[in-house]
Amino acid sequence: MVNSYFTTSLDEALEIRNTKPVIPYAGGTDLMIKADDQASYLFLNKIPELKQIREDEEYIRIGACATYSEVLHHxxxxxxxxxxxxxxxxxAIRNLGTVGGNVCNGSPKGDSALIFFVTDALLRLGSSRGEHTLPIKEFYLGRKKLALQNDELLLEILIPKKGLEHYYYKKIGARNALAISRVSFAGILNVEEGRIKNCATAFGAVSDVVVRRPDIDQMMIGKTIDEAKDTKKEYLAAYDETIVPIRGRVSAEYRKSVCMNLLQDFLETNGI
Ligand SMILES: Cc1cc2nc3c(=O)[nH]c(=O)nc-3n(C[C@H](O)[C@H](O)[C@H](O)COP(=O)(O)OP(=O)(O)OC[C@H]3O[C@@H](n4cnc5c(N)ncnc54)[C@H](O)[C@@H]3O)c2cc1C
Known part of the structure; x- marks a missing residue:
């Protein structure tokens, strides 16, 4: 490694990011698969601000460099x-890998990223020019293309505190555990006073970017469960048209039918 940088100060990290051609390095579990001897890395995993997990009135705020183990036990x-x-x-990977690394790796297979999609999480990005926050959906511009400027770092992921209890999550891998997703699905459905208040779904590992379509989910919002049953056919048809899986290690047809089965199961679990 040439000229790599270690710091415990976020300001210094942002300054280095601004002035040197560095690659941000959190846990390295994605980066080290294609380690580059000539690259200059900026090590972020000793910066306390990036490891904090805290809350405000509306959000749980997870520092980009919090490891999976830290998040799991918080x-x-x-x-x-x-x-x-x-x-x-x-x-072993969970002790090193970070949620921010999962988001910034830009893969549609990222398992924590899927949850940030379905919860409509916000990302706080920072540079020495200042900070801004944007919805995760706007951060992904295409396969491995992110709305992250060369001088920016992901600082924090903000997940809404309310409305996450009634969820459905399934990861389909080559085996039950320790496997990269072949297809993953998460759904949230909340009913309040007899009407669907929120319906959100996200499909991972099928396209260049996680599929999150609030415009389709909107069909269910405001309906009673009986009304949602009447809308089910139209809702499933809209996703049937939307989900066009890319071929990966498994066929596109397999991914498509798994997606539709999971979506149907999510609805049935909710009595729809
Ligand atoms: C054996 C193995 C099994 C795995 N299994 C899974 C799995 O089941 N599910 C899954 O989703 N992933 C899996 N992964 C992938 C990986 O562990 C995760 O994507 C992890 O979250 C990456 O985090 P990291 O901190 O190691 O990222 P790094 O490797 O440090 O970085 C990944 C990318 O993000 C950028 N980056 C990191 N932090 C920031 C930041 N704060 N700001 C800006 N850019 C940043 C880096 O420059 C790099 O481009 C696996 C990896 C291995 C090696």
Missing amino acids: RLTPQILKDAIIELAAP
């Missing part, structure tokens, strides 16, 4: 995210 972490982490890699 009292503020919602169960939907814990469920995804429990099925993610082996403990």
